[in-house]
Amino acid sequence: xxxxLISIRELSKTYRRGNQPxxxxxxxxxxxxxxxxxxxxxxxxxxxxxxxxxxAGIDKPSSGSLLIDGIDIAALPENDLAAWxxxxxxxxxxxxxxxxxxxxxxxxxLPLLLTGLNRAERREHVETAxxxxxxxxxxxxxxxxxxxGQQQRVAIAxxxxxxxxxxxxxxxxxxxxRQSADDVLNLLDRLNGxxxxxxxxxxxDPKCANRAKRQVHLEKGVLLSGSGAH
Amino acid sequence: xxxxxxxxxxxxxxxxxxxxxxLTLAGIAIAIVSFGLxxxxxxxWYAGAELGSSGRLITRSEASLSFPLPxxxxxxxxxxxxxxxxxxxxxxxxxxxxxxxxxxxxxxxxQSYFDLYxxxxxxxxxxxxxxxxxxxxxxxxxxxxxxxxxxxxxxxxRGTIYPGNWSFTIRGIYQGADDKTDENQFLMHWHYVNETxxxxxPSLADKVGVFIVxxxxxxxAAAVSAAIDSSFKNSLAETxxxxxxxxxLGFIAMVxxxxxxxxxxxxxxxxxxxxxxxxxxxxxxxxxxxxYATLKALGFSDGFVSLLIFxxxxxxxxxxxxxxxxxxxxxxxxxxxxTRDLFVVFEVRPExxxxxxxxxxxxxxxxxxxxxxxxxxxxxxxGLRAVT
Ligand SMILES: Nc1ncnc2c1ncn2[C@@H]1O[C@H](COP(=O)(O)OP(=O)(O)OP(=O)(O)O)[C@@H](O)[C@H]1O
Ligand SMILES: [Mg+2]
Numbered sequence: 001x002x003x004x005l006i007s008i009r010e011l012s013k014t015y016r017r018g019n020q021p022x023x024x025x026x027x028x029x030x031x032x033x034x035x036x037x038x039x040x041x042x043x044x045x046x047x048x049x050x051x052x053x054x055x056a057g058i059d060k061p062s063s064g065s066l067l068i069d070g071i072d073i074a075a076l077p078e079n080d081l082a083a084w085x086x087x088x089x090x091x092x093x094x095x096x097x098x099x100x101x102x103x104x105x106x107x108x109x110l111p112l113l114l115t116g117l118n119r120a121e122r123r124e125h126v127e128t129a130x131x132x133x134x135x136x137x138x139x140x141x142x143x144x145x146x147x148x149g150q151q152q153r154v155a156i157a158x159x160x161x162x163x164x165x166x167x168x169x170x171x172x173x174x175x176x177x178r179q180s181a182d183d184v185l186n187l188l189d190r191l192n193g194x195x196x197x198x199x200x201x202x203x204x205d206p207k208c209a210n211r212a213k214r215q216v217h218l219e220k221g222v223l224l225s226g227s228g229a230h
Numbered sequence: 231x232x233x234x235x236x237x238x239x240x241x242x243x244x245x246x247x248x249x250x251x252x253l254t255l256a257g258i259a260i261a262i263v264s265f266g267l268x269x270x271x272x273x274x275w276y277a278g279a280e281l282g283s284s285g286r287l288i289t290r291s292e293a294s295l296s297f298p299l300p301x302x303x304x305x306x307x308x309x310x311x312x313x314x315x316x317x318x319x320x321x322x323x324x325x326x327x328x329x330x331x332x333x334x335x336x337x338x339x340x341q342s343y344f345d346l347y348x349x350x351x352x353x354x355x356x357x358x359x360x361x362x363x364x365x366x367x368x369x370x371x372x373x374x375x376x377x378x379x380x381x382x383x384x385x386x387x388r389g390t391i392y393p394g395n396w397s398f399t400i401r402g403i404y405q406g407a408d409d410k411t412d413e414n415q416f417l418m419h420w421h422y423v424n425e426t427x428x429x430x431x432p433s434l435a436d437k438v439g440v441f442i443v444x445x446x447x448x449x450x451a452a453a454v455s456a457a458i459d460s461s462f463k464n465s466l467a468e469t470x471x472x473x474x475x476x477x478x479l480g481f482i483a484m485v486x487x488x489x490x491x492x493x494x495x496x497x498x499x500x501x502x503x504x505x506x507x508x509x510x511x512x513x514x515x516x517x518x519x520x521x522y523a524t525l526k527a528l529g530f531s532d533g534f535v536s537l538l539i540f541x542x543x544x545x546x547x548x549x550x551x552x553x554x555x556x557x558x559x560x561x562x563x564x565x566x567x568x569t570r571d572l573f574v575v576f577e578v579r580p581e582x583x584x585x586x587x588x589x590x591x592x593x594x595x596x597x598x599x600x601x602x603x604x605x606x607x608x609x610x611x612x613g614l615r616a617v618t
Contacts, residue, residue: 050611053610053611056527058526058527058610058611058614059609059610059611078532079531082526082529082530082531083529085527085528085529086528086529086530087529091524091527091528093524093614097520097521097524097614099239099521099524099525100246100521101239101242101243101246102239102242110525110528111528111529113232113235114528114529114530158528
């Protein structure tokens, strides 16, 4: 347990819809080791995205504890939390979420603006990352000039550009055809295998889930027994 | 580095919906031009009043400008200590061919009038001709140019206050000492008008509208004015004397309400475009909710996102504002041409340009305020779920 990067205890999340409380996560216990590759499965509405968002530090739990690398991120003030995300989390979204007015290079460069790197250093990093996702020749293309699979690879380059320890991916292949999905999954494999990134990936697709080292199942806000174990 | 990015994103975001941006820009530019023109109208109106020589006093009837005074007052005013000389004038109000050909006509004392108005420059020979010809007239340069009059031309005027068909021969053309002097006046002999009318309507005879009084020391204007008015106290026609500037401002007071309305409209125009622009920015921000949420997820602060919104809004409003300011000058020039006789000067003042610039900045800031606050309020997870 000492090697846990993510340590979740009795984690609950309740949304409010008007005056109505909507319980979404109910007492989640989960340990994820550094370097692990976990896929989060479950039916629609079971709370997968909610759990992922809590782990990524873009949402706050209602109760329970959530330690990442020993840091209680729920307790961080908003600005510190933003800085923590910038340094420690890489995001991959289902719909890529690239800035449409920026080209591939600029999109990947974006997180580096929050670091102290100078222009030349940023260029070097961006070129390396884009080369790694196989898009070195598409640097000056805008998102609308790229296929879905290519956009997602740009997004992956953006996620790894600051060299974060944790990569969260919410249905990264949900909008892609088989071939593009394979490209993306191969990339995630390499990020985990070669670069040692810890990956948490939400997916509906059992084939995708199989690519992870470990599968965790959520049902109505509860982890299915056994799946949280190490 | 971040500010450079903000500017770059603002520029690129502006070009995202070219039509919308274009229409908003045009709207702001038009609003800024209107604002500038309306303010210049007000300024020019007041500027006309500043122009008169402050050394001159105007004496008129206490009751109303439309009540004339006995011409005999002239001698009594001249005897008031501090007075150097006196002349007088009457509003003639004739119609030249058609009512729409409006210009100021005064029946004046030919012997003394131009001595008190040195800014009306007439060639000595022409002035002498005018003084000799009782049916002569002297007209302003601009007025002569407008109707193509030359010295020697006959000008028919149909009387309104003084009935009948009158005819005057132009004996001279005066030129303003500077471009602020009104060159649109038509001046004829008071004595000729008076004697003609005496036979027809004796009640109108021997009356003048205003006395123009030249005083030795402008600093004594108030004391001399009071002395003149007190010498006519309890007479049949009491007087009110004030400096020409005050007189003109008093005249302006009649149209003050209109000027206030114009000024209000100027600001309302800015308010309207502010609302339009706020709507544009709100629409843009709503469309970009997911982008803003993504930026925040990546670690950018609320402040950065607000800066993006303000940057785009200000870039848009300043571009529109600068365009509007540039267009104000040709617009003012053609406005002046179109309203030739209404204003003596019509210049866009530096203060107006500053106000225009300030309005543009204000429009940009106000339009960004609501979307920026909103972007802070929206939580990242909700922003990410927003569909675009
Ligand atoms: N911001 C929110 N406000 C209110 N309710 C929410 C919010 N986010 C999620 N929910 C609710 O929480 C529940 C779980 O949502 P979540 O997005 O985590 O499900 P999911 O497992 O990711 O589903 P899917 O597979 O469809 O993406 C749903 O009932 C959803 O309506
Ligand atoms: Mg989901």
